[in-house]
Amino acid sequence: MLRWQIAIQEYRGNITIVHKSGNIHKNADVLSRWGLANTTETPSWVPQEEYHMEGICVTDVGTDFFTQDEMWKMAYDEGRFHLLDxxxxxxxxxxxxxxxxxxxxxxxxxHEFHDSVAAGHLSEDSILERVKTCSWWPNWKKDVADYFQTVTDARKQIEPRERNMK
Structure with missing residues (x-):
């Protein structure tokens, strides 16, 4: 790209660059598209162990993945989980x-996204955005809303006491 910028620099102000889409490579963004599920019908199917995620939840998270509720199983079957390290x-x-x-x-x-010193007691929408960027669990939006409501209710109970003490 730098070569082209240097090459056309002398013509700056005298030319207009117009993009004309061609007939080839219309789907240039293919690498960022959603991957196919790993099933026998998929041409890129690779056989895997039947319960390849079982040990992770037992050792690292503390709960067996396959004893979780249907929400987890549905997301797993849709190919929405990826195992990295x-x-x-x-x-x-x-x-x-x-x-x-x-x-x-x-x-x-x-707690870290709302109550910690660095969190700044953000609004519910801000907490939702921050949680969305780093973690996921079933019904996470409801859990964030419930947590925010609990913290807000507790703060409302404390505030009148502080006013009476002044």
Whole structure:
């Protein structure tokens, strides 16, 4: 690209560059598209162990993946999980974030994004955006809303006491 910029620099101001789309390579963005599920019907099918994620949840997350509720199983069957260095990640159209099953880890994430000193007690929408960029679990939006409501209710109970003390 730099070669072309240098080559046409002397003509700057005298030319107009117009893009004309061609008939070849219309699907140039193919690498960022959603991948196909690994099934026998797919041409790129690769046989895998039947329960290849089982050990991860037992050792790292604390709960067996295959004893989780139907929400997890549906997402797994749709090919929305990816295993990287022994850690499960949840894939969406444009992101890949850490998948959580342990309630303790989920509560830690919620605390760090709202109540910690660095978090700044953000609004519910801001917390949703921050959680979305790093982690996923079933019904995560509802959990964030419930956590925010609980914290807001607790703050409302504390504020009148502080006013009376002044």
């Amino acid at each position: 022994g850690i499960p990640y949840h894939r969406t159209k444009h992101t890949c974030v850490l998948a959580l099953t342990d309630r303790t880890l989920i509560n830690t994430i919620l």
